[in-house]
Amino acid sequence: MYTKSFIAVLITYFSLISFCSAATLVWDASTGTVDGYKVYYGTSATNPSESVNVGNVTQYAIDSLPLSENVQYYFCVSAYNTAGESDPCAPVAYTPSDTTPPTPPIGLVAHASSASNGNTEVALWWTTYSNRSSNVPVDIYDGANLLDTVTVDQKTNGGQWNVLGSYTFSSQPKVVIRAVGSDSTCADAVKLTDSNGNESIIDNGASGTSYTGTWKISIGTSYYGSQSLFSSDGATYTFAL
Numbered sequence: 001m002y003t004k005s006f007i008a009v010l011i012t013y014f015s016l017i018s019f020c021s022a023a024t025l026v027w028d029a030s031t032g033t034v035d036g037y038k039v040y041y042g043t044s045a046t047n048p049s050e051s052v053n054v055g056n057v058t059q060y061a062i063d064s065l066p067l068s069e070n071v072q073y074y075f076c077v078s079a080y081n082t083a084g085e086s087d088p089c090a091p092v093a094y095t096p097s098d099t100t101p102p103t104p105p106i107g108l109v110a111h112a113s114s115a116s117n118g119n120t121e122v123a124l125w126w127t128t129y130s131n132r133s134s135n136v137p138v139d140i141y142d143g144a145n146l147l148d149t150v151t152v153d154q155k156t157n158g159g160q161w162n163v164l165g166s167y168t169f170s171s172q173p174k175v176v177i178r179a180v181g182s183d184s185t186c187a188d189a190v191k192l193t194d195s196n197g198n199e200s201i202i203d204n205g206a207s208g209t210s211y212t213g214t215w216k217i218s219i220g221t222s223y224y225g226s227q228s229l230f231s232s233d234g235a236t237y238t239f240a241l
């Protein structure tokens with residue numbers, strides 16, 4: 001024979017530093033002889049699927065449990081002694097917060113001005129290579145008027161369209177890639193997409209392209225069209241629509 005114990009449970013939350021949180025179950029000790037407590041938990045309020053014997057304590061840090069983030073769990077506690085186990089207390093709910101930082105953003109570019117809110121999207125295609133520059137300035141002109149300078153990292157995101165921004169052109173759109181320094185800079189293709197979704201692609205060597213300095217065919221793979229070019233030390237490559 002044993003007397004079922006009444007167990008009151010309350011849950012408290014502690015906020016620690018960023019990306020860290022902790023939650024602890026706290027309950028009042030059962031009356032009578034107690035040898036220990038069991039914490040039941042699961043996603044069902046009425047039938048928690050898991051349990052852990054926490055010993056003769058009156059609090060338990062539930063972050064040590066294998067809980068999924070952003071899933072609501074229910075917890076209840078029972079007491080036991082040599083005579084048996086009490087009924088579990090009324091459940092409390094707790095949802096572990098998201099403590100996993102997101103994956104890094106991709107396609108990062110840096111705008112020198114805030115001009116990139118127009119209606120024509122400008123995108124650049126390049127090929128990567130081991131000695132590519134991670135800081136390639138790309139000038140976007142409306143005719144003779146410089147709208148923006150975007151810095152791109154050509155060590156990553158090669159073989160795809162990388163959006164530089166959206167601009168409003170009243171004259172001829174022009175994109176100039178500048179090969180700054182001794183690292184390799186790639187010139188491959190430019191795409192302009194207007195507000196109706198019409199695409200204009202200018203491949204290297206096509207009508208509308210021009211350059212200063214010496215540009216050679218790159219052995220970088222995943223080029224647009226039939227090839228990509230590379231240069232360094234002040235050469236420029238211009239794509240004009």
Ligand SMILES: [Ca+2]
Nearest residue numbers: 188224225227
């Ligand atoms: Ca090309």
